[in-house]
Amino acid sequence: MAAKPVPVPTPETQPFWDGCAAGELRIQRCDDCGRPYFYPRPVCPACGSQNVRWFAASGRATLYSYVINHRPAPGFEDDTPYAIAVVELEEGPRMMTNITGLPATPEALELDMPLRVRFEPRGDVSLPVFGPEES
Amino acid sequence: MSGGSTASMGGSCIIAGAAETDRLGKLPGHSTLQLHIEGALNAVADAGLSLRDIDGIATVASPGPVQVAHALGITPDWIDGTGVGGTSFLLHVRHAVAAIRAGYARTVLITHGESGRSRVGASRWRMDASSPPGQFEAPYGTFGPTTTFTIPLLRYMKEYGLTHEQLAYVAVAQRRWAAKNPRAAFRDPITVEDVLASRMVAYPFHLLECCLVTDGGGALVVTSADRAGEFPKPAVHVLGTGESSETPMISQMVDFTESQAFRLAGRAAFAEAGIGVADVDHLMIYDAFAHVPIYGLEALGFVAKGEAGPFIADGNTEPGGSLPLNTNGGGLSYTHTGMYGMFAIQEGVRQLRGEAAAQVDAPEISVILGNGGMFATSGVLVLGRSPRS
Numbered sequence: 001m002a003a004k005p006v007p008v009p010t011p012e013t014q015p016f017w018d019g020c021a022a023g024e025l026r027i028q029r030c031d032d033c034g035r036p037y038f039y040p041r042p043v044c045p046a047c048g049s050q051n052v053r054w055f056a057a058s059g060r061a062t063l064y065s066y067v068i069n070h071r072p073a074p075g076f077e078d079d080t081p082y083a084i085a086v087v088e089l090e091e092g093p094r095m096m097t098n099i100t101g102l103p104a105t106p107e108a109l110e111l112d113m114p115l116r117v118r119f120e121p122r123g124d125v126s127l128p129v130f131g132p133e134e135s
Numbered sequence: 136m137s138g139g140s141t142a143s144m145g146g147s148c149i150i151a152g153a154a155e156t157d158r159l160g161k162l163p164g165h166s167t168l169q170l171h172i173e174g175a176l177n178a179v180a181d182a183g184l185s186l187r188d189i190d191g192i193a194t195v196a197s198p199g200p201v202q203v204a205h206a207l208g209i210t211p212d213w214i215d216g217t218g219v220g221g222t223s224f225l226l227h228v229r230h231a232v233a234a235i236r237a238g239y240a241r242t243v244l245i246t247h248g249e250s251g252r253s254r255v256g257a258s259r260w261r262m263d264a265s266s267p268p269g270q271f272e273a274p275y276g277t278f279g280p281t282t283t284f285t286i287p288l289l290r291y292m293k294e295y296g297l298t299h300e301q302l303a304y305v306a307v308a309q310r311r312w313a314a315k316n317p318r319a320a321f322r323d324p325i326t327v328e329d330v331l332a333s334r335m336v337a338y339p340f341h342l343l344e345c346c347l348v349t350d351g352g353g354a355l356v357v358t359s360a361d362r363a364g365e366f367p368k369p370a371v372h373v374l375g376t377g378e379s380s381e382t383p384m385i386s387q388m389v390d391f392t393e394s395q396a397f398r399l400a401g402r403a404a405f406a407e408a409g410i411g412v413a414d415v416d417h418l419m420i421y422d423a424f425a426h427v428p429i430y431g432l433e434a435l436g437f438v439a440k441g442e443a444g445p446f447i448a449d450g451n452t453e454p455g456g457s458l459p460l461n462t463n464g465g466g467l468s469y470t471h472t473g474m475y476g477m478f479a480i481q482e483g484v485r486q487l488r489g490e491a492a493a494q495v496d497a498p499e500i501s502v503i504l505g506n507g508g509m510f511a512t513s514g515v516l517v518l519g520r521s522p523r524s
């Protein structure tokens with residue numbers, strides 16, 4: 001069985017992955033317009049400023065949308081079916097993730113339910129995934 | 136952008152030749168390049184021209200415009216390799232119009248060929264693990280369009296109340312068109328129950344709500360409208376065009392309930408053509424999945440947000456309805472090589488010429504909405520039987 005894909009950091013994304021390794025969800029915020037954003041890049045997508053800095057997000061999020069995938073990507077055979085989700089962070093930006101600690105069923109996965117980040121080892125990085133607030 | 140600018144920029148353009156490969160479907164005897172060549176030869180013949188008349192070339196890599204031009208013995212004065220997914224060919228038409236107006240080319244050939252099913256002479260797709268999607272989407276088990284293009288829909292369903300039955304009905308309506316088309320891959324009637332009983336691919340999408348995977352190709356010949364009388368087939372006028380892009384990652388779509396790229400490309404095309412939705416007699420909306428026509432109808436302004444599902448389920452887009460949509464059967468029932476946009480244009484041309492298998496009653500204006508990637512890019516064409524008035 002193939003291994004699950006392992007992200008390869010680039011210089012501009014390294015602080016994000018360093019944060020994950022330290023158990024923090026670090027994203028960026030623009031000092032000029034104040035907007036937080038994800039994915040990591042050196043320019044604010046809202047105003048074009050390069051005056052941006054990293055900060056630790058709360059890790060709290062809500063479930064924005066998802067699919068329950070029945071045709072596994074290589075490495076995901078034992079997890080199928082599994083939810084590929086997009087969560088909305090408390091700070092506003094959205095990110096793709098997997099849902100852990102809940103059955104991959106429409107009944108268990110209610111849009112807008114509160115979720116919290118946790119980190120799973122994946123190759124040589126820690127990968128942020130989301131699960132229920134409690135547990 | 137406004138109506139008057141077209142004429143001042145040196146006149147409008149026509150599609151003088153349009154054709155698909157002899158067959159579509161499973162063609163293990165055709166390489167990707169051969170599909171381009173066959174489509175190109177058919178389109179050039181359809182225009183009553185020879186390859187020697189072609190001085191501009193546009194297509195997607197691979198094989199790309201250099202390979203296709205060389206294989207056909209064309210030495211181009213103008214080259215466009217814009218490759219932004221399945222809508223690329225709509226952008227090629229737009230760019231060709233600009234090039235012809237500018238005098239950079241006179242007769243442009245736009246080709247598509249894709250061995251999507253048999254994968255003969257096809258490049259292998261690999262995700263770069265250091266790209267943004269490689270870092271921030273692929274690790275979560277995305278695996279092609281069924282796992283990404285589909286993600287926005289549950290949010291739309293919650294916000295606007297679209298039902299599973301209404302989504303399924305998109306496939307039912309398009310199958311009714313396909314039943315009239317001998318070249319369609321799937322022609323047997325289906326019901327909402329059939330769709331909902333088909334295999335779950337990625338909840339909420341069942342197999343019959345996902346497009347086909349086929350081999351095939353097609354090509355277009357674009358030239359200036361002052362030559363409209365010189366060709367064997369009726370000229371199809373390019374009245375307006377638009378293009379836009381939104382996001383390379385579905386997770387970063389601005390609003391999961393609407394396509395910004397569809398809306399912006401549509402707005403530009405309608406403005407240039409000087410038309411509104413009431414002027415449209417025939418419509419093609421790229422349908423890689425059953426929700427895309429819903430997003431397209433709303434982005435172009437044919438219905439208000441949230442109304443497209445009921446609009447389709449009420450029969451408005453099927454044979455006999457007020458707005459004929461995806462009359463070849465679409466990507467869901469006709470064919471889908473991977474980059475479907477060429478086939479959507481071909482059906483618009485056939486309808487305006489009056490030579491479609493499921494012919495609409497004398498349409499004057501056909502609109503083609505193309506999608507690239509997963510709501511990543513869009514091109515829109517407004518085509519007409521007559522020059523812009």
Ligand SMILES: [Zn+2]
Pocket residue numbers: 030031032033034035044045046047048049
């Ligand atoms: Zn900013």
